[in-house]
Amino acid sequence: MATGSAGPGSPPEPDPELWERLRVGDHFALGELFDRYADDVRAFAFRRTASWSTADDVVQATFLNTWRRFQRNPPGPLTGPTARGWLLMVAANECRTLFRTANRLRNLLDRLPDPGPDRDHAPEVARRLDDERHMSVIRRAVAKLPRHERETLELVVWSGLTVTEAADALGVPVGTVKARLHRTRRRFPDLLTRVALTEELS
Numbered sequence: 001m002a003t004g005s006a007g008p009g010s011p012p013e014p015d016p017e018l019w020e021r022l023r024v025g026d027h028f029a030l031g032e033l034f035d036r037y038a039d040d041v042r043a044f045a046f047r048r049t050a051s052w053s054t055a056d057d058v059v060q061a062t063f064l065n066t067w068r069r070f071q072r073n074p075p076g077p078l079t080g081p082t083a084r085g086w087l088l089m090v091a092a093n094e095c096r097t098l099f100r101t102a103n104r105l106r107n108l109l110d111r112l113p114d115p116g117p118d119r120d121h122a123p124e125v126a127r128r129l130d131d132e133r134h135m136s137v138i139r140r141a142v143a144k145l146p147r148h149e150r151e152t153l154e155l156v157v158w159s160g161l162t163v164t165e166a167a168d169a170l171g172v173p174v175g176t177v178k179a180r181l182h183r184t185r186r187r188f189p190d191l192l193t194r195v196a197l198t199e200e201l202s
């Protein structure tokens with residue numbers, strides 16, 4: 001079994017190969033998937049929760065529970081070209097779990113020590129709070145959508161999956177994804193403005 005990262009100058013290892021390494025217990029493969037998709041998972045979780053600290057928790061839980069899943073009962077071969085959609089669906093489940101335990105997590109965060117006075121964190125804190133307030137407004141609007149339409153919007157519009165990748169992650173036909181996006185576009189036209197998405201749905 002080959003382990004570790006590709007050598008310097010080597011092309012990135014395709015996700016299906018990393019997936020197969022992970023299926024036989026290679027933790028280096030999980031590390032490479034983390035490097036590749038942690039930012040995508042964090043952005044997805046922030047849009048779900050409107051909280052950067054919760055999004056960081058979701059990233060940790062997503063990859064930790066992915067490792068546990070592969071150790072306990074490895075899924076079958078990766079059916080698409082990338083693992084991103086699969087990881088985002090794990091992240092969606094983690095968001096739901098964290099919502100159910102939000103009070104406990106908040107109490108834990110309150111007990112953490114404050115960072116040392118090495119620099120002024122006020123501008124960063126203000127930016128994060130502005131982001132969270134803005135995303136809270138968007139989340140309230142999106143919450144009016146049926147769950148299946150909301151999940152499709154999150155994967156395609158906010159996380160940048162293609163319609164085919166989203167269909168694979170959700171386990172539905174491509175036509176179903178397109179139909180859901182068409183319905184969402186009628187309700188919230190401002191949320192669906194990507195040129196590439198317009199082309200895909202045409």
